[in-house]
Amino acid sequence: MSWGSLENFLAMGGYAFYVWGSYLVTLGLVIAEIVLLALRKRSALARLRLHGTAQGGR
């Protein structure tokens, strides 16, 4: 499959809105999930450290 030019590739034969609307939303959601997981882990660890110091170093 040869697109010829970047313009042709981005135009997706006139279906750019539908094709890129699908791919970009999917990509955005996947990135959001990964970021949320990283934040969740960070806050879980922060809570554990706080809990540890409250018990006197444990």
Add this chain to the structure above:
Amino acid sequence: MNWFKYSSPQTFFPLAGKLALWFGVLAAIACTAGLYLGFFVAPTDAQQGEAYRIIFIHVPAAWMSMFLYLVMAFWAGLGLAFNTRLSGMMASAIAPTGALFTFIALWTGSLWGKPTWGTWWVWDARLTSELILLFLYFGFLALQAAIDDPRRADKAGAVLALVGVVNIPIIYFSVKWWNTLHQGASVSLTKAPTMAATMLTGMAVMAFGFWFYSIAASLMRARCIMLERERASDWAADYARGSA
């Protein structure tokens, strides 16, 4: 190898971390290869033009939405039957990723349906049952979030998850049972696929990519849940201190 060794959060936690990393790497490789096949190798569809390229995420996402529900219900059922701690955590860890893929399947289906069917949405059997799947995931998550005691939340969620399993064959066979708008399966176990080989390969590679991603994301979430629920334990405190 003693598999029961990994049935406790303490021993499963480091293993899950390693597995999540490797499956994440595999997911990145498979998705890159799948997108390359989908955009640069697969030809233009004679009827749908370039709009058909949405199927490279739509079909794998729809497969994952059903498959993840079955895996979630499996873990939920195991937890209900044997009262194992880790099973409920796994079920809870899978649910948000399952909901994500269900939403992606509906969203991309809608964007595919507009140029090819002429409508964003129709109350077709396949679409309606997939929407019910999204509500089942939301119901599972909301029910678990509403119950403070994690063990009780697991049990209530497990019952909902198991009852909802009945929806999966309905989604899968909906295109056979009801003759509505959504087309029949292009890929099945009993017939030769009705699409070009390169299109099929691209879709299969993307499906593997989504599958590996789901494993990685679920394991990452399972690790968070373990740290949250086992916060009174020594191993969790030690890990938190070690990673400071």
